[in-house]
Amino acid sequence: MTYLSKTLLLCAGLALAACSNPDRFDDGTGAGFNNGGMNAGMAGSASDPTSPLYFQQTIGDRVLFAVDQSTLSAEAQAVLDGQAQWLMTNIDYSAVIEGHADEQGTREYNLALGARRANAVQEYLVSRGIAGNRLKVVSYGKERPIELCSNEACYAKNRRAVTVISAVPSS
Amino acid sequence: MMRYILSLLTVLMLWSLPATAQTGPLRIEITEGVIEPLPFAAPDFVSDSTTGAEFGRRIAEVIAADLTGTGLFREIQPEAFISRVTSFSSPVQYADWKAINAQALVTGAVSVDAGGQLVVRFRLYDVFAGQELGQGLQLVGTQDGWRRIAHKVADQIYSRITGEAPYFDSRVVYVAETGPKDQRIKRLAIMDYDGANVSYLTDSASIVLAPRFSPDGRQVLYTSYESGFPRIYVLQVGSAQRRVLEQQDGTMSFAPRFAPDGRRVVYSLSSGGNTDLYMMDIGSGTSTRLTNAPSIETAPSFSPDGSRIVFESDRSGSPQLYIMPSAGGEAQRISFGQGRYGTPVWSPRGDLIAFTKQSKGRFHIGVMRTDGSEERLLTASFLDEGPTWSPNGRVIMFTRETQGAQGSASLYSVDISGRNLRKVPTEAGGSDPSWSPLQD
Numbered sequence: 001m002t003y004l005s006k007t008l009l010l011c012a013g014l015a016l017a018a019c020s021n022p023d024r025f026d027d028g029t030g031a032g033f034n035n036g037g038m039n040a041g042m043a044g045s046a047s048d049p050t051s052p053l054y055f056q057q058t059i060g061d062r063v064l065f066a067v068d069q070s071t072l073s074a075e076a077q078a079v080l081d082g083q084a085q086w087l088m089t090n091i092d093y094s095a096v097i098e099g100h101a102d103e104q105g106t107r108e109y110n111l112a113l114g115a116r117r118a119n120a121v122q123e124y125l126v127s128r129g130i131a132g133n134r135l136k137v138v139s140y141g142k143e144r145p146i147e148l149c150s151n152e153a154c155y156a157k158n159r160r161a162v163t164v165i166s167a168v169p170s171s
Numbered sequence: 172m173m174r175y176i177l178s179l180l181t182v183l184m185l186w187s188l189p190a191t192a193q194t195g196p197l198r199i200e201i202t203e204g205v206i207e208p209l210p211f212a213a214p215d216f217v218s219d220s221t222t223g224a225e226f227g228r229r230i231a232e233v234i235a236a237d238l239t240g241t242g243l244f245r246e247i248q249p250e251a252f253i254s255r256v257t258s259f260s261s262p263v264q265y266a267d268w269k270a271i272n273a274q275a276l277v278t279g280a281v282s283v284d285a286g287g288q289l290v291v292r293f294r295l296y297d298v299f300a301g302q303e304l305g306q307g308l309q310l311v312g313t314q315d316g317w318r319r320i321a322h323k324v325a326d327q328i329y330s331r332i333t334g335e336a337p338y339f340d341s342r343v344v345y346v347a348e349t350g351p352k353d354q355r356i357k358r359l360a361i362m363d364y365d366g367a368n369v370s371y372l373t374d375s376a377s378i379v380l381a382p383r384f385s386p387d388g389r390q391v392l393y394t395s396y397e398s399g400f401p402r403i404y405v406l407q408v409g410s411a412q413r414r415v416l417e418q419q420d421g422t423m424s425f426a427p428r429f430a431p432d433g434r435r436v437v438y439s440l441s442s443g444g445n446t447d448l449y450m451m452d453i454g455s456g457t458s459t460r461l462t463n464a465p466s467i468e469t470a471p472s473f474s475p476d477g478s479r480i481v482f483e484s485d486r487s488g489s490p491q492l493y494i495m496p497s498a499g500g501e502a503q504r505i506s507f508g509q510g511r512y513g514t515p516v517w518s519p520r521g522d523l524i525a526f527t528k529q530s531k532g533r534f535h536i537g538v539m540r541t542d543g544s545e546e547r548l549l550t551a552s553f554l555d556e557g558p559t560w561s562p563n564g565r566v567i568m569f570t571r572e573t574q575g576a577q578g579s580a581s582l583y584s585v586d587i588s589g590r591n592l593r594k595v596p597t598e599a600g601g602s603d604p605s606w607s608p609l610q611d
Contacts, residue, residue: 106513112446119444150574
């Protein structure tokens with residue numbers, strides 16, 4: 001059991017590393033900017049540290065999870081520390097945290113699992129000093145995969161929570 | 172007690188009437204064994220008018236499709252017919268039908284009355300007994316509703332021969348799917364149980380999930396992302412008018428199902444990352460919490476008598492099925508096999524629970540008794556989920572999704588014996604079916 005947990009954590013860590021690579025989503029077409037995020041259109045330039053694009057591509061807008069899990073790995077926490085710092089600096093922005101699951105599971109269970117994941121990120125950001133009213137959570141369950149293949153390489157990237165920055169601060 | 176015996180006697184007498192001429196009436200006993208489909212003939216229904224004859228042809232076609240679709244009947248093609256049915260009232264030439272081994276014969280007539288209504292009459296014959304099975308019936312309806320008339324005739328035939336309650340005159344509400352997996356467009360759609368007469372109830376602006384019929388078939392509960400967050404809506408089937416049912420800020424609600432009384436809804440609400448079951452009184456809009464655990468509680472479904480709820484929970488560490496009183500309280504785990512269990516649905520007869528099972532990388536639709544015993548898996552594929560029961564509890568419809576980047580979802584049906592797996596025709600992809608009760 002201990003071995004299994006370690007393997008899962010390791011997988012999550014590896015997938016996260018691949019995913020945090022800023023080039024991963026910058027495919028030059030612009031279409032990739034929305035990958036995994038439900039908000040269309042992303043303001044600003046990637047070289048401007050105050051832009052949502054910088055948040056998405058350089059800080060890293062997402063964390064990945066092991067199968068059925070919503071616990072944050074050390075790598076995930078490091079990404080979220082970056083997110084918290086950015087949100088502390090750029091106080092006019094709020095965020096919607098989207099929780100997602102891979103397709104291995106029923107629709108209802110995956111909705112609930114996505115809610116757990118989004119909430120884990122929200123709680124972590126709040127623990128790092130971000131006001132709770134700037135953060136909303138939503139679960140998409142297995143409705144919006146970003147990777148389409150039906151094996152673990154894709155599933156690992158679909159089990160994610162994405163912090164989508166919105167320009168309008170929540171009241 | 173006396174009344175019970177009397178009504179039982181009446182039933183027995185009715186059934187034994189046709190038996191006098193042979194060892195038993197024409198009858199299919201639906202058992203778990205392999206069934207040799209019963210051969211039948213359904214010549215075009217006759218008519219005096221060209222319009223009527225066209226309806227007569229199509230009605231006979233739908234009746235034959237309904238019957239063969241069960242896997243219990245086999246149609247004898249018209250090319251084999253020796254007799255031509257040219258008049259509804261002339262006597263049946265039993266020898267001609269016997270010769271081609273048609274055990275059942277359906278004849279009918281269609282006329283269009285002064286008001287433009289279709290008048291359809293039919294008779295069912297037990298060919299080898301040389302007599303009618305049950306009484307001739309007349310059905311009247313609009314020309315637009317010709318398929319419903321055909322389904323009602325087929326329902327009569329199915330019931331008379333199998334002794335089971337029918338299910339052809341029913342509808343299915345489901346999610347119509349188009350577009351690639353990562354940008355799938357989902358719309359609520361409604362159709363006849365056989366895929367005909369489809370119409371769309373929502374536009375493609377928001378993701379919609381898991382519609383569920385009300386017990387009277389007039390309303391549909393579903394989950395929509397219209398507000399940006401999953402919320403439960405209730406929609407009037409007739410007008411497609413909808414309203415949000417549950418909209419507590421900062422929460423998400425999904426997996427709704429009506430209580431058998433049609434006045435309450437049981438559903439899942441996620442708050443602070445935790446998903447529990449709630450019950451809402453639709454009239455007052457007030458909700459009661461039914462479960463309170465840090466685990467996921469979802470996919471609730473009422474027993475037909477309304478006294479209990481079966482649901483899915485991962486309180487044991489993996490998703491399993493539980494039953495609790497409908498007011499909440501202590502839950503009993505009923506699934507103990509290898510694997511993960513989800514989306515339990517109580518059968519309309521009350522004796523079985525259909526479910527989704529995930530085991531060794533495969534998905535199954537299965538059934539078990541309400542105490543968890545006698546589990547049987549009916550299907551196996553890359554991804555099968557979300558069973559719904561036919562109104563008579565004999566057939567289960569569900570979602571099957573194929574794997575890979577080009578993967579798509581379709582509706583399938585299977586008999587509870589595990590036989591007769593069929594793809595249900597839909598215009599595009601389809602998922603999350605909910606079968607209506609039998610229509611009035």
